[in-house]
Amino acid sequence: MKVLTRQLISVWTLVLLLPLGETLSTQAQQPDTSVRRSVFLPVDSSAARSEGGEITVADSLPAVPKLSEEEIRKLYGAKQYGRAAAAYERLLEETAEPDASLLYNLGCCYYKSGEVASSILMFERAHRLAPDDRDIRANLEMARLKTIDKITDNESIAAKLWRQVCYALSLKMLVVLGILSFLLLLGNVLLFLLGGNRTLRRGGFYAAWVGLFLAILFNLAAYNRKADFQDDSYCIMMAAQANVKSSPDEDGTTLFELHEGTRVKITGEAIGDWYPIELADGKEGWLPAAVLTRINAPVSQVDYCS
Missing domain, CATH: 2.30.30.40 (SH3 Domains)
Incomplete structure (x- = not known):
């Protein structure tokens, strides 16, 4: 029985460590390229004016030709923010599933053009796709400073802490950890049932409760992230x-x-x-x-x- 217990523990350790090691190794070797920084970081509120005065959407073209991102960057470099925004709008209309980078860049153009509401909308949409991106969060907060209404968030401390837990890791990592925690639960239930002595069975009992807690925590966090992403209210x-x-x-x-x-x-x-x-x-x-x-x-x- 003791030999069988040791074998179960060894197999269970390999089952837990190998998937987690492969996941962490893959994430370490492959940088996150979901958000490409191709234009201007960050939005500088002092740059909302050009040498000739305040930039408005009046410099947008009546008919906007299709431009490459490099050509749009040149428009932005020439402080033709309205034209750059119109070019990004055309790209956006032709893109079935825009990424956070495109929405972010369009939000920057709107911000420089003085269109506060439109810039916040684009930054919010970019933040929805890339909630861990610090540049998007910083520019969203900067754009909000331009609004007239300063509204205090009355969200409870517990709700804020829970949100921080939910967004501390990526959604993919939450799912992986949820699965591993469930496997941890099952493995320790087996250890509790088949343990060769009282010490092992007691350890399996308490470890099973830890696995249950972690499985619930990570799965609830992943569910909350998915619900936030789908929320259209x-x-x-x-x-x-x-x-x-x-x-x-x-x-x-x-x-x-x-x-x-x-x-x-x-x-x-x-x-x-x-x-x-x-x-x-x-x-x-x-x-x-x-x-x-x-x-x-x-x-x-x-x-x-x-």
């Missing part, structure tokens, strides 16, 4: 200004004003052309669908909430 306020009403009607009481670039959450079904919304600080009300654009939405389609 968050929108960006695109209109320069809109009144949040107490009811889904223009005649409703105005509760407060919102301005472009503010992030809101749709909390229910639309009534007519109005959506119930909630801000990060807990304020609620109704906004017309025409002033909201979903963060998680097909970029090739009309993004207005409808």
Whole structure:
């Protein structure tokens, strides 16, 4: 029985260590190329003006030819931010599944052109695809500083800590660790049942509980990441200004004003052309669908909430 127990422990150790070692080795040898930095890092708020004055979208072309990324970089280098944005928009329309880099670069062009809401929308979409990218997070925060509405996030400390846990590792690593933790659970259950002495059985018992805890933790974190990715309830306020009403009607009481670039959450079904919304600080009300654009939405389609 003791020999059988030692063999089970040896086999179980190999089962655990080999997949994990291969995964870590692969990730160490292959750098993350999902986000390509091809234009301008980071967005410099002091560069929003050129030598001739403030840059606006007036320099965009009526008819935009298809340009390569190198040609778009030259436009950007010449401080023709509106033209560069229009060229990126065409690339975006022709791309079925845009990557975070394209959305990030377009957001930078919008930012330099003074289009705060559009830049935040693109940075939010890029962040959704690459939540671990520090440059995207930094530029998103920089763009938010340009908004008029300064909204305090009332999320609880526990919720913030849980979010940090969920995004501490990549989704792929969370899935791998979840599988390994489940295998750890099964292996220690076998050790508890087949252990040759009381010490081994006791160790297997407690280790099985650890495996169960880790399996639940990693799988819940992976599920939360997937749910965040699929969540389409968050929108960006695109209109320069809109009144949040107490009811889904223009005649409703105005509760407060919102301005472009503010992030809101749709909390229910639309009534007519109005959506119930909630801000990060807990304020609620109704906004017309025409002033909201979903963060998680097909970029090739009309993004207005409808």
